[in-house]
Amino acid sequence: xxxxxxxxxxxxxxxxxxxxxxxxxxxxxxxxxxxxxxxxxxxxxxxxxxxxxxxxxxxxxxxxxxxxxxxxxxxxxxxxxxxxxxxxxxxxxxxxxxxxxxxxxxxxxxxxxxxxxxxxxxxxxxxxxxxxxxxxxxxxxxxxxxxxxxxxxxxxxxxxxxxxxxxxxxxxxxxxxxxxxxxxxxxxxxxxxxxxxxxxxxxxxxxxxxxxxxxxxxxxxxxxxxxxxxxxxxxxxxxxxxxxxxxxxxxxxxxxxxxxxxxxxxxxxxxxxxxxxxxxxxxxxxxxxxxxxxxxxxxxxxxxxxxxxxxxxxxxxxxxxxxxxxxxxxxxxxxxxxxxxxxxxxxxxxxxxxxxxxxxxxxxxxxxxxxxxxxxxxxxxxxxxxxxxxxxxxxxxxxxxxxxxxxxxxxxxxxxxxxxxxxxxxxxxxxxxxxxxxxxxxxxxxxxxxxxxxxxxxxxxxxxxxxxxxxxxxxxxxxxxxxxxxxxxx
Numbered sequence: 032x033x034x035x036x037x038x039x040x041x042x043x044x045x046x047x048x049x050x051x052x053x054x055x056x057x058x059x060x061x062x063x064x065x066x067x068x069x070x071x072x073x074x075x076x077x078x079x080x081x082x083x084x085x086x087x088x089x090x091x092x093x094x095x096x097x098x099x100x101x102x103x104x105x106x107x108x109x110x111x112x113x114x115x116x117x118x119x120x121x122x123x124x125x126x127x128x129x130x131x132x133x134x135x136x137x138x139x140x141x142x143x144x145x146x147x148x149x150x151x152x153x154x155x156x157x158x159x160x161x162x163x164x165x166x167x168x169x170x171x172x173x174x175x176x177x178x179x180x181x182x183x184x185x186x187x188x189x190x191x192x193x194x195x196x197x198x199x200x201x202x203x204x205x206x207x208x209x210x211x212x213x214x215x216x217x218x219x220x221x222x223x224x225x226x227x228x229x230x231x232x233x234x235x236x237x238x239x240x241x242x243x244x245x246x247x248x249x250x251x252x253x254x255x256x257x258x259x260x261x262x263x264x265x266x267x268x269x270x271x272x273x274x275x276x277x278x279x280x281x282x283x284x285x286x287x288x289x290x291x292x293x294x295x296x297x298x299x300x301x302x303x304x305x306x307x308x309x310x311x312x313x314x315x316x317x318x319x320x321x322x323x324x325x326x327x328x329x330x331x332x333x334x335x336x337x338x339x340x341x342x343x344x345x346x347x348x349x350x351x352x353x354x355x356x357x358x359x360x361x362x363x364x365x366x367x368x369x370x371x372x373x374x375x376x377x378x379x380x381x382x383x384x385x386x387x388x389x390x391x392x393x394x395x396x397x398x399x400x401x402x403x404x405x406x407x408x409x410x411x412x413x414x415x416x417x418x419x420x421x422x423x424x425x426x427x428x429x430x431x432x433x434x435x436x437x438x439x440x441x442x443x444x445x446x447x448x449x450x451x452x453x454x455x456x457x458x459x460x461x462x463x464x465x466x467x468x469x470x471x472x473x474x475x476x477x478x479x480x481x482x483x484x485x486x487x488x489x490x491x492x493x494x495x496x497x498x499x500x501x502x503x504x505x506x507x508x509x510x511x512x513x514x515x516x517x518x519x520x521x
Contacts, residue, residue, distance in 0.1 A: 042299050042301060042365055043299065043365045043421055043423045044421065045407075045418055045419050045420055045421045046074055046077075046417050046418055046419055047074075047419075048061060048406075048407065048410070048419055049061055049063065049074070053406075056247045056248065056249070056250070056251055057241070057243035057244065057247055059247070059251065059406060059410075060216075060243050060246060060247060060410075061073060061074075061410045061415055061417045061419070062242075062243075062415060063075075064179075065209050065212075065213065065232055065242055066179060066209055066232070067208060067209045067210070067232050067233060068183065068208065068209065069081065069206055069207050069208045069209050069211070069212055070179060070182055070183060070186065070209075071209075071212065071415065071416060072179070073173070073415055073416045073417050074417065076175055076176060076177060077173060077174070077175055077416075078173070078174055078175075078176055078179070078182035078186075078416075079171055079172065079173045079174075079415065079416020079417075080171070080172055080182075080186050080206065080207075080416075081169050081170070081171045081172075081206070081207045081212050081215070081414050081416070082169065082170045082171075082172075082190075082193065082204050082205065082206050082207065083167060083168065083169055083204070083205055083207055083211075084168050084169070084170055084197055084202050084203065084204040084205075085168075085202045085203040085204070085440070086166065086168060086202070086437055086438055086439065086440050086441065087100070087200060087201050087202045087437050087440055088439055088440050089435060089437040089438060089439070090280070090283065090438050090439050090455050091439055091454075091455060097279075100200065100437070101279070101432055101435070103196070103199050103200050104200065104432050104435070104437075105428050105429060105432045106196065106199075107193075107196035107197070107199075107200065108298075108362070108364075108428050108431055108432060109360060109362050109428055110192050110196055111172075111189075111192075111193075111298075111300065112300050112302075113172055113173065113174050113189065113300070114172070114173045114174075114297075114298065114299050114300070114418070115170060115171060115172045115173065115298055116170075116171045116173075116295050116296060116297045116298065116414070116416070116418070117168070117169070117170055117171075117295070117296045117298075117436050118168070118169040118170075118171065118293060118294070118295045118296075118412070118413075118414045119166060119167075119168055119282075119286045119293070119294045119295075119436055120166065120167045120168070120169065120215070120219075120293050120414075121164050121165075121166055121286065121288075121290065121291050121292045121293070122164070122165060122166075122167060122218055122219075122225075122291070123163060123164065123165075123218070123222065123223065123225055123291070124163045124164060124165040125225075125226075126157070126163050129157065129443070130153075130154075130157075131445075132443060132444070132445045132446070132447070132461055133150075133153045133157070133449070133459065133461055134150045134153060135149055135150060135492075135495050135496050136496075142495060145491070145495055146495050149491070149492070149495065153449065153459065156449075156452065156459045157459060159452070159457065164289055164290070164291065165441075165458075166286065166438075167215075168436055169207075169215070169414040170193070170204065171414045171415070171416045172186070172189060172193075172416070173416040173417075174186070174189075190206065200437075202437070209232045210230065210231060210232055212414070213230060213232070213242060213245075213246060214228055214230075215414060216246055216413060216414075216415070217230070217245075217246055219293070219413065220246060220247060220248045220260070221248060221262075222262060222263055222291060222373060223262055224262075229245075230242065230245040230246075248260045248261060248262075249261055253405050253406050254405070255402055255403050255405075256400040256401075256402055256405070257377070257380060257400075257405065258405045258406070258409070259377075262375075263291075263373045263374065263375065264373070264374050264375070264376060264377050264379075264380045265371055265372065265373050265374075265380070265405075265409070266371070266372050266380055266384055266400060266405070267369060267370070267371050267400065267401040267404070267405050267408030267409055267412065268369070268370045268371075268372065268384065268387060268388075268398050268399065268400055268401065269367065269368060269369050269370070269398070269399065269401050269408065269420070269422045270367075270368040270391070270396055270397070270398055270422075271397040271398065271399045271422070272396065272397035273396060273424065274394070274395035274396060277394060277395075277396070277430075277433050277434075278394060278433070279433050279435045281390075281394045281396065281433075281434070282294065282296075282368075282434050282435060282436065283435070283438045284390050284394075285370065285387055285390055286438070287438065287455075287456070288383070288386065288387070290372065290373070290374070290383050291372075291373040291374075292370060292371060292372050292373065293370070293371040293412045293413065294368070294369070294370045294371075294412075295368070295369045295370075295371075295411065295412040295413075295414075296366065296367075296368050296431075296434055296436070297366065297367045297368075297369070297411065297418050297423070298364050298365070298366055298431065299364060299365040299366075299418075299423070300362060300363075300364055301362070301363040301364060301365065301425075303356070303362060303363075306356055306362070306363045307356065307357075310349060310352060310353050310356065311353075313349055314346075314349045314350075314353065317342060317345050317346050317349060318346075320342060321338050321342055321346070324338060324339060324342065325338070352427065355427055355429075356427075360428075361427045361428045361429065362427070362428050363425055363426070363427060364425070364426050364427075364428070364431050365423040365424070365425060365426075366423060366424060366425075366426045366431055366434075367411075367418070367420060367421075367422050367423040367424075368434065369401070369408050369411050369412040369420065369422075370387065370398075370412070371408070371409060371412045372384060372387065384400070401420065401422075404419075404420055407419035407420055408420055438455065438456070439453060439455040439456055441453065441456060441458060441460075442460040442461060442462045443458075443460075443461050444461055444462050444463035444466060445463065446463055446496065446497075447461040447462045447463035447464075448461070448462060448463070448464075448489050448492045448493065448496075449461060449488070449492060450462050474486060483509055483510075486510075487510065487513055490503075490510075490513055491513065494513075
């Protein structure tokens with residue numbers, strides 16, 4: 032793929048930091064202006080907007096459904112002709128909110144002892160999960176326009192196709208307001224102290240306050256291969272070398288680790304006319320080299336028609352790419368993957384780095400530290416909309432889609448019932464069937480699989496959490512105890 036470097040230099044060129052040598056922590060934040068509607072000016076005449084999108088069940092589906100999701104995701108990638116990044120953020124989960132969703136509230140009815148037993152079980156299940164970490168996914172789009180008004184109009188046009196594409200994937204996507212975007216960045220800078228966020232763009236404009244003062248932390252130090260602030264040690268990694276084929280589980284293996292991290296896929300589309308022109312130019316160059324090679328052989332009285340192995344491989348690769356672009360609706364992109372790891376100590380950070388590099392080696396992927404580029408890598412990975420590193424390589428649509436951002440959907444409804452453990456994410460499933468269009472349900476299973484226990488568990492949950500009627504038709508007298516308990520209550 033290094034074949035195309037000369038024709039695409041301008042597209043892969045990294046953006047310059049606003050301050051080459053920051054004199055304050057505020058100057059390390061690569062944002063010029065913010066607006067209430069969520070549009071940030073990140074450089075002169077460059078604007079970005081961020082969207083939060085929902086995870087979908089990809090890992091747990093069968094092969095046919097995965098192929099269908101994969102093809103729809105390829106269609107979405109082909110529909111975007113602007114620079115964008117997809118960010119997977121392993122952030123702190125608001126455990127108090129989770130407990131508020133899951134725990135049964137005390138009532139003056141004499142059954143608080145049962146509620147305490149239930150809540151103790153839920154507390155244990157919560158601790159068995161991903162240690163208070165939840166994933167959020169963002170799509171950040173960056174465009175070039177003269178002012179905020181033109182950018183707003185362009186984003187409105189792009190949003191129509193984005194909403195349609197994600198609707199086909201079955202994932203909800205919503206734009207983030209300016210305050211919500213700043214909150215996402217604040218959660219990173221103030222890891223462990225997220226609840227102290229208290230900033231509003233409208234109020235700040237009234238008094239002339241600078242959003243950077245509320246956003247940044249108190250101290251940050253950059254070293255060649257890591258950086259740290261008051262509470263955490265961080266390291267920026269990137270994918271240096273890819274194999275000829277890659278599993279669609281690779282990215283999920285890294286992002287599913289129970290650690291605080293940010294994984295970012297930066298994508299720069301290459302216009303199709305430029306792609307075709309450069310491919311044709313390279314193909315003609317290879318043909319010319321083959322002819323020259325043959326002439327040299329003929330002068331040496333070697334009339335063999337066989338061309339060299341290297342030229343054969345180059346010609347075959349170019350032909351395959353040209354066929355994909357022309358017949359299979361493949362587009363060409365510049366792609367880079369950046370990962371930020373966060374830990375409490377340097378030793379823990381080194382251990383996490385080794386784990387990620389091991390996952391890479393297992394998939395024939397080379398992952399290395401961004402040496403002397405830690406600040407630039409951090410701003411690249413955050414969902415701001417800038418890219419200040421040039422560690423990019425060319426990929427076709429299908430190769431890019433293999434870096435699948437979808438994993439498994441979480442079920443976390445307020446005032447719902449406990450439905451076991453998500454076998455992929457290891458988090459608890461809390462579902463409220465009253466929110467469904469049709470809340471009816473059936474319980475199937477082989478003898479001894481736990482059907483009766485499951486029903487009793489849900490009936491007990493309903494009994495302790497609300498005032499719903501529970502009617503049991505029980506020829507085998509299996510539910511006598513719970514029915515008697517209900518009768519005593521009513």
